[in-house]
Amino acid sequence: MTIADLHTLTGAYALHALSARESEEFVRHLEVCEACTQEVRELRETAARLGIAAAETPGAEFRSRVMAAITEVRQLPPLVPDAGSGSGRPSRWRSWRHRLPQLALAACLVVAMAAVGVAVDAEHQVSEQHARTVAAQQQAASLSALLAAPDATFHSAPLAGGGSSTVVASQLLGQAAFVYHDLPPLPGSKVYELWFSKGGVMVPAGLVGSGAPSGAQLLAGSAHGAAGVGVTVEPASGSPRPTSAPILLTAL
Template identity: 60%
Template sequence: MTIADLHTLTGAYAVGALPEREAADFRGHLTRCAACAQEVREFRETAARLALAVAEVPPAALRVRVMAALPEVRQLPPVPAGARGRVVSLRDRRWRHRLPYLAAAACLVAAAVATGVAVEARRDADTQRDRGVVAEQRARVVSALAAAPDAAFHTGALTGGGSATVVSSTRLGAAAILYRDLPPLPGSRVYELWYSRDDVMVPAGLVDTKDPSGSLLLQGHPNGAVGVGVTVEPHGGSDTPSGSPLVVVPL
């Protein structure tokens, strides 16, 4: 492997995508090449931010609902030891006769409550699982993109606040954006992404305004584009920008 080849492996090494033999060779190269060592540190920091941006946790409301339902599931009190041999009155015998039916009814109520909680918990779990699968797939694609030998990283500041880093790979034909601290938008306005290609802005996706920081794989192919723009648009996005871009990050 030539020195020129080693210089192209910084992204793959940063995310642990190199075979052990190549990784060992590259570690030796890092001790002699300050530029590659710096690139590895920057790639690792960016990859970590991309992973954190798509991480999700189960909703706190799920635990609250389960804990709130527990008081409804009650057990019968134990029979005192001294009461087992005493004479039982007619009234007591009637209540004892009814106890199995009351216990059965209580069990049915508890089962109904538990079933409702279980169904809702299963629904929440399925939703979280689906979100987790999507997030994992998105993180895997973005990580592969960051590790591409020809991966390029560019950062720009948005007018009004926030920043955006675009990572792109001509080899993979894909681009992603890492956005941080985007200001909240009024009403139903959204941030929309665009490829700037031949002086024409081509839609590339919408940013989820619920989270001011995150990452997004851009729609479409970046080849031929000279930059990625961010604009503020009405809910659902626009076919063409309705105003000047807040930033155009070069590719």
């Protein structure tokens, strides 16, 4: 395995997705590569925060819905060596191995977000559950791609008033995410609003709408050209400009 290959395995190693042989080789690489060591540490911290966000217990009917849906899930074909490759090693495995961090994180995030659930009317339960699952899958795919981006940066900071956060950003993807833990509850007339700082102007980037004290949310809009990310407390419908002092303001 080349040095270039080893540099791409930080996410898979952080999620214990490497084979025993690859893991041993990567451990030796970590002894001489400070950049990969730091990246593994940051990925594990972020994965732990995302896991904490799913601490709620799913309803009793959740397992039965999952089991009923299994028969409708199309299974992936097995990985086999390409004919004529001559190496005896599946050529597809290299591309799948590089995608393991994204796939593993996406699977964890989908389960976490689906497990939270909300109460729905019985007659609309199936359709609304499907819509929530699709939204969770899209969010999970975007978050996992962001976490695995080669230029992803992680900025952890406490929140004024309580709680902690990590802002993950990638200029290559033009995306950023707000990962939060122990976010203090707000009255119904208030909401947390996300902002990009661009050219000295705060640009709205969405509302934190999960209602849970811990979670992860992508910022709306492009992160290209953003110098920082902020969070403020605003009226329930949000504001075009901040109306209160930020509880978080971090540079990217």
